[in-house]
Amino acid sequence: MNPFPRRHALRLGAAALAAPFLKLRAQEAAGEKKKPGIALLGLGDYATNQLGPALKKTGNARLAAIITGSPDKVPKWQQEYEIPDGGVYDYTNLEKIADNKDVDIIYVVTPTALHADYVLRALDAGKHVICEKPMAPTPEDCARMIKAAADRNKTLQIGYRLHWDPYHLKLMDAIKTKEFGAWQAIDVMDAGRMNDFTRQNAWRVKKDLGIAGALYDLGVYCVQAALYSAQEHPLKVTAKSWTEREKEFSEVPEHWEWEFEFSGGRKAKCQASYGKNGNYVKVQTEKGEIAIDPAYGYRGQKGSTPAGPMDFPPVFQQQLQIEGQVDAILTGKPSRVPGEMGRRDIQVIRGIMEAAESGKAVEFGKFEY
Ligand code: NAD
Numbered sequence: 276m277n278p279f280p281r282r283h284a285l286r287l288g289a290a291a292l293a294a295p296f297l298k299l300r301a302q303e304a305a306g307e308k309k310k311p312g313i314a315l316l317g318l319g320d321y322a323t324n325q326l327g328p329a330l331k332k333t334g335n336a337r338l339a340a341i342i343t344g345s346p347d348k349v350p351k352w353q354q355e356y357e358i359p360d361g362g363v364y365d366y367t368n369l370e371k372i373a374d375n376k377d378v379d380i381i382y383v384v385t386p387t388a389l390h391a392d393y394v395l396r397a398l399d400a401g402k403h404v405i406c407e408k409p410m411a412p413t414p415e416d417c418a419r420m421i422k423a424a425a426d427r428n429k430t431l432q433i434g435y436r437l438h439w440d441p442y443h444l445k446l447m448d449a450i451k452t453k454e455f456g457a458w459q460a461i462d463v464m465d466a467g468r469m470n471d472f473t474r475q476n477a478w479r480v481k482k483d484l485g486i487a488g489a490l491y492d493l494g495v496y497c498v499q500a501a502l503y504s505a506q507e508h509p510l511k512v513t514a515k516s517w518t519e520r521e522k523e524f525s526e527v528p529e530h531w532e533w534e535f536e537f538s539g540g541r542k543a544k545c546q547a548s549y550g551k552n553g554n555y556v557k558v559q560t561e562k563g564e565i566a567i568d569p570a571y572g573y574r575g576q577k578g579s580t581p582a583g584p585m586d587f588p589p590v591f592q593q594q595l596q597i598e599g600q601v602d603a604i605l606t607g608k609p610s611r612v613p614g615e616m617g618r619r620d621i622q623v624i625r626g627i628m629e630a631a632e633s634g635k636a637v638e639f640g641k642f643e644y
Contacts, residue, residue, distance in 0.1 A: 278616070278644055279507045297629045297641060311601055312377040314402070316366070316393055317385035318348045320475045321407070325573060326384060328355065328594035336601040339377040340493045342369055365595045370394075373400040380604065382434075382597075386484040387491055391416040396429065398423045403604050405597070407434040409495040410617030412486045413626060417618030424614060431614035435499060439595035441587035441642075442567045442576040446558065449565055455581045456561025459542035461535075463500045464553035465493040469536025472523055480527055481551070487525030487628055490516070493525050494547030498623050500556040501535055501543040504565075509535035509543070509623065511638045514630035519550055533627045556585045615644035 313336050315322045330338040340362035341352050359492055364372055381397035383390055383404040391411040397404045404424065410417050410433055424431035437443040450458055453515055466489065469476055478484035479492055487494075502508065514533035518524040529550040535543040546553060555568035563581030570576060573592055578585035604608040619642050630637040 279505075279538040289485075309339075309377070309401075310337045311379040311403075311605070312337055312341035312375075313382055313597070313601075314338075314342055314372060314375075314378045316342040316369075316383045316397065318343045318345065318352060319384065319451055322384040323591050326382065326597075327352075329591060329597055330356070332591060332594045333597050334599070335598055335605065336380070339379075340364065340372065340375060341617070342366065342372070342381070365523055366415075372397075372402065380405060380601070383560040384434075386478040387486060388412055390482045391420055392636070394420045395423050398427050398429055398431070401427065403428075403430045405432050405434055405600055406614070406617065406630075408617070408620075409486075409491045409624065410621055411616065412621075414618050414622045417614065417621050421544070421614045421618060423445055423596060425567055430604050430609045430610060432603065433612045433614065434596065435612040435616070436573075436592040436596040437499065437571065439590070439599055440576065440592050441590060442570070442585055443500075443503070444589070445578070445580070445585055446556065446565055446567060447506070449580060450504060450506050455563060455565065458504060458506075458558050458560050459541060460555045460559040461501055461504045461541075462555075463497045463504070463543065463570075464548075464551075464555055465500075465547040466498045466546060466548035466551040466553045467493070468552055469523075469549040480524060482526040485527060487516075487531075487624070488524065488529070489533075489547045489549045490521055490528070490531045490624060490627060492547075493549075493571075494531055494545070494624060494627070497545040497547050498620050498627075500570065501545055502620075504556060504558045505535075505537050505541070505543060507537055507621075508642050509537055509639055510634075511536050511636045512623075512630045513636045514625050514627045516631045524549070530568075531627070531631070533630065540636045598631045 309349045317397050338356045342364040344366050383393045384407050385393055387409055394404050394406050480488055512533050512535050516531045518527035518529040520529055528617055530548040556570045558565045565580045567576055567578040571583050574589050626637045626639055
């Protein structure tokens, strides 16, 4: 299915998905049941510093359980989020969460290569799933995850928080409505020079967990931004990758550059790197440039359109994201960020890898989303 120009509606039995939650809503209204409960799986940096705090603010969901391999983290989380002993799991007894009626959704926040296994186990436990970006190493992994969710009548959504950021929403809307005319060229970069290779960076430069380094971790934002700036799928890609700091980047390339070709020969130039700095999306339109710079952080976006500066009040992206994702589950409305979108992006990323490897243009062919 093609989400451009009209967003495709995910029809995984929306009514069937909504039914239990409509009941939940009615119970909630009657004061019988608490807000839907989320279990965070993986209590690393992102869960601790962004998702946990976001869940303190979400109006339609609450943190109900934690799943962690680090017992030392448990007391602080239990205290801070009032999590009962029955809401604490580790990776070996995760299946028991099937019996926890307080948990409706599992949010998977582990290193990339582990997403698929945990998502499948979470679905097997009968829960809806939110999976962090990038979805999984290969499109085949993503397909297994999507099928498992469909087979169990559960939703699977990706943690693409920028679909709730006002700067990125304005960009998408301006392109969709052709407010400044058609787009002509796109330039995107997400890069941050990595100097500390310990803690949460350690797995990011390992092939078995981080797959292709910056291309997955940061490049997925470039793929996303290029595609929602273009509002269409790319036709082909040329790419290159290289490494300057050979010792630190012995398993994955340090730098990635690629160029998408879209309809009418229009191009999007993209860069993702752990060796440079840059954080923007710039879209040339018939009436001038739409730019967000910086673009991909949790806050502090700055942007402009040919009509002048964009000036939006700060938002808590992760709060809005989780609220939006829970709402999609509650109402059965199509998710803005379904698993199918995550799979499409991994298909694009694998095309970039193939182009860099072969030195030749890779044609994408058909996308299923
Ligand atoms: P992190 O290293 O800080 O946390 C990873 C967690 O997974 C840790 O708690 C770790 O103990 C756990 N884990 C479980 N099994 C593991 C194993 N075999 N090896 C290593 N760790 C294991 O990383 P992070 O920065 O929190 O990233 C986690 C996920 O969140 C990644 O998918 C990442 O791409 C994503 N992320 C998303 C955003 C965003 O803006 N959406 C930002 C940062 C990270």
